[in-house]
Amino acid sequence: MSAVKTNGNGGAPPALTKADFQSDQETRWCPGCGDYAVLSAVQQFMPELDIPPERIVFITGIGCAGRFAYYMNTYGLHGIHGRAPALATGLASTRPDLSIWVVSGDGDALSIGGNHLIHALRRNVPLKILLFNNQVYGLTKGQASPTSGIGMVTKSTPFGVSDHPFNPVALALGAEATFVARTIDRDRRHVTEVLRRAARHDGAALVEIYQNCPVFNDGAFSALTEKDVKDQNQIRLEHGKPIRFGAEDERGVARAPDGHLAIVDVADVGEDALIVHDSHRMDPGLAFSLARLADDPTEPTPIGIFREVQRPVFGRTGPARTQTASDEQLEELLLSGDTWTVT
Amino acid sequence: MSKTIEERERVIVRFAGDSGDGMQLAGSRFTDATAALGNDLATLPNFPAEIRAPAGTLAGVSAFQIHFASRDILTPGDAPNVLVAMNPAALKSNLAELDRGATIIVNEDAFSKRNLEKADYDANPLEDGSLSGYRVHRIPMTTLTARAVEGIEEASSRDAGRAKNLFALGVLSWLYGRPTEVTQHWIEQKFGRNPAVAEANLAAFNAGWSFGETTELLDVQYRVNPATDVAAGTYRTVNGTTALALGLIAASVRSGLPLLLASYPITPASELLHELSRHAGFGVRTIQAEDEIAAAGMALGAAFGGRLGVTATSGPGMDLKEETIGLAVALELPMVVIDVQRAGPSTGMPTKTEQSDLLMALHGRHGESPLPVIAPSTSGGCFAAAFEAVQLAIRYRTPVILLSDTFLASSSEPWRVPVVSDLPAIDPAFARAGGNGEPFQPYSRDDHLARPWAIPGTPGLQHRIGGLEKTDGSGNISYEPANHERMTELRAAKVAGIEVPPLEVEADAGAELLVLGWGSSEGAVRAGARRARLNGHAVACAHIRHLNPLPPNTGEVLRSFDRVLVPEMNSGQLAQILRAKYLVDVESFCKVQGRPLFAAEIEREIEARA
Numbered sequence: 001m002s003a004v005k006t007n008g009n010g011g012a013p014p015a016l017t018k019a020d021f022q023s024d025q026e027t028r029w030c031p032g033c034g035d036y037a038v039l040s041a042v043q044q045f046m047p048e049l050d051i052p053p054e055r056i057v058f059i060t061g062i063g064c065a066g067r068f069a070y071y072m073n074t075y076g077l078h079g080i081h082g083r084a085p086a087l088a089t090g091l092a093s094t095r096p097d098l099s100i101w102v103v104s105g106d107g108d109a110l111s112i113g114g115n116h117l118i119h120a121l122r123r124n125v126p127l128k129i130l131l132f133n134n135q136v137y138g139l140t141k142g143q144a145s146p147t148s149g150i151g152m153v154t155k156s157t158p159f160g161v162s163d164h165p166f167n168p169v170a171l172a173l174g175a176e177a178t179f180v181a182r183t184i185d186r187d188r189r190h191v192t193e194v195l196r197r198a199a200r201h202d203g204a205a206l207v208e209i210y211q212n213c214p215v216f217n218d219g220a221f222s223a224l225t226e227k228d229v230k231d232q233n234q235i236r237l238e239h240g241k242p243i244r245f246g247a248e249d250e251r252g253v254a255r256a257p258d259g260h261l262a263i264v265d266v267a268d269v270g271e272d273a274l275i276v277h278d279s280h281r282m283d284p285g286l287a288f289s290l291a292r293l294a295d296d297p298t299e300p301t302p303i304g305i306f307r308e309v310q311r312p313v314f315g316r317t318g319p320a321r322t323q324t325a326s327d328e329q330l331e332e333l334l335l336s337g338d339t340w341t342v343t
Numbered sequence: 344m345s346k347t348i349e350e351r352e353r354v355i356v357r358f359a360g361d362s363g364d365g366m367q368l369a370g371s372r373f374t375d376a377t378a379a380l381g382n383d384l385a386t387l388p389n390f391p392a393e394i395r396a397p398a399g400t401l402a403g404v405s406a407f408q409i410h411f412a413s414r415d416i417l418t419p420g421d422a423p424n425v426l427v428a429m430n431p432a433a434l435k436s437n438l439a440e441l442d443r444g445a446t447i448i449v450n451e452d453a454f455s456k457r458n459l460e461k462a463d464y465d466a467n468p469l470e471d472g473s474l475s476g477y478r479v480h481r482i483p484m485t486t487l488t489a490r491a492v493e494g495i496e497e498a499s500s501r502d503a504g505r506a507k508n509l510f511a512l513g514v515l516s517w518l519y520g521r522p523t524e525v526t527q528h529w530i531e532q533k534f535g536r537n538p539a540v541a542e543a544n545l546a547a548f549n550a551g552w553s554f555g556e557t558t559e560l561l562d563v564q565y566r567v568n569p570a571t572d573v574a575a576g577t578y579r580t581v582n583g584t585t586a587l588a589l590g591l592i593a594a595s596v597r598s599g600l601p602l603l604l605a606s607y608p609i610t611p612a613s614e615l616l617h618e619l620s621r622h623a624g625f626g627v628r629t630i631q632a633e634d635e636i637a638a639a640g641m642a643l644g645a646a647f648g649g650r651l652g653v654t655a656t657s658g659p660g661m662d663l664k665e666e667t668i669g670l671a672v673a674l675e676l677p678m679v680v681i682d683v684q685r686a687g688p689s690t691g692m693p694t695k696t697e698q699s700d701l702l703m704a705l706h707g708r709h710g711e712s713p714l715p716v717i718a719p720s721t722s723g724g725c726f727a728a729a730f731e732a733v734q735l736a737i738r739y740r741t742p743v744i745l746l747s748d749t750f751l752a753s754s755s756e757p758w759r760v761p762v763v764s765d766l767p768a769i770d771p772a773f774a775r776a777g778g779n780g781e782p783f784q785p786y787s788r789d790d791h792l793a794r795p796w797a798i799p800g801t802p803g804l805q806h807r808i809g810g811l812e813k814t815d816g817s818g819n820i821s822y823e824p825a826n827h828e829r830m831t832e833l834r835a836a837k838v839a840g841i842e843v844p845p846l847e848v849e850a851d852a853g854a855e856l857l858v859l860g861w862g863s864s865e866g867a868v869r870a871g872a873r874r875a876r877l878n879g880h881a882v883a884c885a886h887i888r889h890l891n892p893l894p895p896n897t898g899e900v901l902r903s904f905d906r907v908l909v910p911e912m913n914s915g916q917l918a919q920i921l922r923a924k925y926l927v928d929v930e931s932f933c934k935v936q937g938r939p940l941f942a943a944e945i946e947r948e949i950e951a952r953a
Contacts, residue, residue, distance in 0.1 A: 023807065025819070054802045059644070060809075070807045070820070075799040077647055078809025079640070080670050086637035090644025090652060091799075093628055094603050098648070098799050116640070119633035315628075321601055324626035330596045331763045333625065334589060338375055338525075339579045339760065 016047040023073040029064060034185035034211035035132065039071055041191045042130075046072075049099065049199055056099045059088045061108035063139050064213075065132040068103040082113025085120035088127050093315040096322070099199070102129040106147040107137050110166050114146075117206075121177035124203040125314040128195075131168055131206060132185075134213035135220050142216040149296050154216070169291040169306055172206040173284045179205035180287065181305040185212060186225045190236075190303065197305055203313045210297060223298045233297075237290065237304030242274035245300065253293065261289045263300055279308045346556075347563045353412030354567055355420035356515060358508075359437045360429030360450075361398050362391055362405045365508035369427075370407025371755075372512055372529060376521035377411045378580050378757055381569030384411040385722075385866065386582075386755040387419035387939070392694045399461040404436045413568040417866035417873075419754055421941040425518075427511050429453060429484070431462035443476040448514065450507065452485035480560050484510050484551075491550035497539035506547035513551020519565050523552060576759040583722040583751035584611075586758060587681065588618040590729025591653060592625050593761075597730075598737060598769035600651040601626040605641035607634055610693040611749050612657045612683040635660040639667035639680070643742075646676045649773060649798030651733060655681035657749075658700055659690065665708045668742050672712040672834065673810050675786075675794050677736035677743075679729075684748040686937040695937025696749035698862050699913040704744040705891055705920070711831050713838040715739070716890040718746040720865035723758035725751060728888070734769055739837055740793040746890070748912075750939040751863045771796060776803030785818035792837035843889040845896040850883030851876060856952050857904035859929070861887040861917050864910055864940045871945020878946075880953050887917070893924070901927040908932055908948060910940055 021043040029035045046056070056074040060066040062081035069076030079087045084102045092100050102120075109117045109131045120127060136154060137143040143156035147168065151160040172180045179201040183194040191209065198205035210221040223233045231247040244252035244266060252274040256262040261275065278286060287306040294301040325333075356373070358366040367388055377384050389406040396403030410420030425446040428434035430453040441447070454469055468474055469481060488510040492503035509530070516523060526548060534541035555561050581589070595602035606616040608631065620629045632638035635656055642652035656664060661682050671678045684700045686692035704716045715735050719728035725747060732743045774795035776783070785806040786794050797804040806818060814821040815829050848857070849869075860868040865886045872884045885900060887893065901907055901921065907929040909918045915931035922929060932948045934940055 025807075052802065053805055055800055057799050066809075069809065072807075073805055075805050076807030076809075077644075077674075078807065078811065080666055080810055083636060083640045083667065086632070086640030087644035087647070089630070089632075089637070090603060090605060090641030090646075091648045092644075093630060093641070094601060094645045094650040095648040095799065115633050116637050119637065319623050321623060321626050321628045324596045324599055324601055325592075325624065327596065327763045329625065330593055333592065333622070334760045334763070335577065335579070337579050338378065339577050340379060340381070341577045342381070342573050342575050 016050075016053070018044045018047065020053055021046045021073050023071050025070045027071050028067065030215050032214035033064070034134065034213070035064060035068070037185045037188065038130070038132065038191065038209055038211065039068060041188050042195065043072070045192050045195050048196065051099050055097065056101070057091065058101045058103060059084045059091070060103045061105070061113060063105040063108045063137070065103050065105040065108065066139075082108050082111070083116060084108070085113065085116040085125070085127065085129065089120055089123070089125045089314070092125050092127055096126075096315065100127050102127050104129065104131050106131065106133045106135060106145045106168070110146040110168060110171070118171070118175040121172055121175040121204050121206060123314040124178055124311055126203055128198050128205045129207065131208045132211040133168060133208050134211045134217055136213055136217040138213050138216055167291055168206075168208045170288060173288045173291060173307060176284065177206050177307065178203040178309050178311055179305070180307045181206070182208040182210070182303045184210045184221060184224055184303060194305065197308065201308060202310065221297050224301060224303070233300050235293070235300050235302040237277045237279070237302050237306065239277055239279045239305065239308070241277060242271065243277050243302075244274060251300070253290070261293055263293070279305045282309055346561075348566055349563050350566050350568065352414065352567070353410065353416060354425070354519065354565065355408065355410045355423045356425045356427070356519075357406055357408040357423040357437060358427045358511065359404060359406040359433035360427075360508070361432065362396060362403045363398060364405070364429045365505065366405050366407050366429065369508040369512040370409060372526050373515060373521065374409055374580060374755060375529065376516060376525045377409065378578070379522055379525045382411040382413065382567055383415050383570040383573060384409060384757060385416055385419040386410070387750070388753050390694055392692070397461070399430055399432055399458045401432045401436050401462060404433050406433070406437060411567055413570050415570060415572050417870040418939070418942055421943045425515070427515065429507070429511065431458050431464055431468070434468060435462045435464065441477065444478065446478045446480070447474065448480045448482060448511070450484040450511070451481040452483045482514065482554070482560065487550060487554060488547045491546040492543045495539060495542045495546060498543040502540055502543040506543050509544045509547040510551040510554075513548040513553075514555045514561075517552045517555030517564065518561060519567060523548075573757075574759060578757045578759055580755050581723055581726070581758040582753055582755040583719065583725040583747055584614040584618055584753070586723055586725035587615055587729045587747065588622070590726040591619065591651075591679070591733065592622060592627060593726070593763075593766055594730045594733035594769060595626060595651050597766050598651065598733065598771055600649070600771055601628065602651045602653060603628050603630070603642060603645040604653045604655065605630045605632050605638040606655050607632050607638045607660060609635070609657050609660050611685060611752050612655045612660070612681065614752060615655045615681065615683070635663035636667065639664040643667055643671050643674070643676060643678055646671070646678045647674070647798070649771065649796065651679075652677070653679045653681065655683065657683045657685045657693070658687045661700060661703060661707070668714070668744070669708040669710065669712050670810050671742035672708070672714055674808050675740045675834075677740055677796070679732045679736050679743050679745060681745045681747060683752050684746060692937045694749065696863070696939055697912050697935065697937060698746070698748060698864075699916065699935070700746060701890060701913065701916040702919070704746055711835065713835050713891070714742050714744060715838055715841055715892070716744045716746060718862035718888055718890055719751060720862060720886055720888055722751050722754050722756050724888075726758070726761070730766065734767070735841060737769055737771055738793060739791055739841055740796055741838065746862060748863050773798055774801065774804055776801065782817070784816045786813050787816050788833070792833060792840060839892050841892055843892060843894055846885045846887065846894040846900050848883055848885045848900055851881035854881040854883040855905040856882050856949060857900070857907045858882060858884040858945065858949060859887065859901075859907055859909050860884070861890065861911070864912065867940040867942045867945055868910060870942035871949060874942060874946040875949040878950065880949060882949050890917075897921075898925045898927075901925050901929065906930060906952060908952065910934070910945060910948065912940060
């Protein structure tokens, strides 16, 4: 455990560093796992929040991502499979003073915990939910997950996956999440920028992180991460800017005559025809269409912030309820209604 | 005309009618007037499972029973002395529970051909002589109510139709000399915003009273004097649900921990969610969760944050919560789980009572996951049980299961309101950084084997806990064989070491038979034993309110009687535990009918063993 930071002698507290967020536990993911990169990015980014480690909580579910809590020198709760958003909702509703982060995986968040995820999002619970999507069950050694693509061969699907996969961003938008983003483990700068925005968001934030599993699903996101192809496939969304991509920004997203979003050559349609990204629109229609541009991250796929809007935050209505009543109030309550006295 | 007045020590009245007839209201008003008079009392509502069963059918009958007496009473009573039947279905579905000679007061107007058919009567029971063994009073309540209301401007015929329950209440209030002001005042308060309705109800009530006073149909008025053997204090009427809610709030206030109740709608536990939802001003937050699992998770999440986390449910919901309760056992965090038991398995009979979740509460989780289980024995006792559940949870850093049941939840009785300053303060004893530079040990233990409760926001105590096995002391993940065994033993020893009071035995000299009940059957057991005593039998009784750990003298008590009778509303779950743990050959009396145990049944079982 690192030394406790104090605010002694009237001076400003010493600035926090990455080391303040690293726990003494040995990290035990497989060599080459994308989780290392995300952990490092998170630890590096945490000091920016200017929140002391004791007021930060990481709550995780089961799966490789579940171990994340042990490696952060914050308060941590490693819960049960799929239930992290429920545990976090209970904490958030009673401790508005904390910064609460949920770390989950595609199986944890979208399969066994699907119900908790969508309800945390629709309630707009002030949680930052990091969904590590590696499209496979890693900890249980390689079964298909709800994001595994059709045809993927796994231990549980020797003849290929036949169930249609979830698109986590589209699902979150369907639940009317107020902040929805996607990033990639290998792109630290992008991960950090998205986390920064998520942390700043007042309400529930869902960040899907494409995360490579080198053992059971290696290269699932190589179209978006490998040097020679990533420029062709990463569609970087930036609020207020026309959506274009490619090594020379030669491609873009425009609305086709039938209304759906299509990938176009800018030269063919002209710059003015490109869709301008608007993550602040209350209507989630555009964000949803963008989420559905790619069936699979093997082709041009949007990353960045799809939606970032404001609506009432869970637990902020009614009395604050951070204090209990007094003994006098209790006495009044106990004696309410019709009473009679026996002497 | 002058009427005879007869004294009665105790009376059982049951109001029965269609769901839309307002029987719960009539019953609860009669209860308040009875409480005001100073009788001891106990009540039990009985609702149909369907929300809106077809009017007039057997499935739609709703009933409310009250037992009141001039001495302390223990149960809502077995067989009613008086049945008020507002329609043929109400008569038919309740008749079998009446003793011969009981009084039946019917709304004669409702015995139409159509209503008789709906209740599957081939002939009118008021005409065919089938009720000759009872004292039947036929009163045209619909007509008389309409006549009483007819002069009131703006009162519709619908208002008149709906006021006949107040007419029936007026008749019964006269019959048992209940004070009228209590009811009249209530009507004025309740319908104050709608003067026509208030006036109609008042007219109906007064007409019922006057009818009793003047009609020759009713020739005897009964008097049940105030109870004199009750302890001094301020009283109010509570059912188990209200008492649980008040107990939780009291524990929250006395611990200084804001309360979170997370719950999912389920019969009958939803009532607790409704009740607590009204008390936001007391630092109470309620969440209607997306499912039972989430409700448990939210309660545990709040507990991790240093709040009082509570979840409540009934049978099927317990199945779903067990996963989280297991996590709470591993995390060793305080949490209260309330199970308002109902008849199972599966959906079973949602509105009917049972005590069949005992083994599940004790053992219904994978792995070895011991936790304290307590069971209130009376409606008023739910207050103390809820308070104690919180005390145990906090002191021992453990989830606690409180087993109530449908009977306790809905049954009402007078309850002596505790004095707040008499309620012990509950110290959450949150961990603070020692400042000695030693690393924090989240799984170190105090004298009770409880671990520190270090809540987020406490500088220097950041730590990580989870469902994985932990190293004794440091709390780091461990797969070490000897450590797992030690942790298993520590978790068991902590719960086994919880201090619970010894069993109190109420024994006659020379008693050879002990009747040992648990949970909601205490009233029936004590009343049954009392009746057996009056018949000259020596008997002992005792009641278990702590199911885990059991009271320290349980074995000794069991072995000090020749025979032990264990009545339960299940197939012998406590009996199985007592036999396994103490090797005593206890005898079960099991009743699994979705109904509470009755004093008469206990009396019969005692006498069969005399």
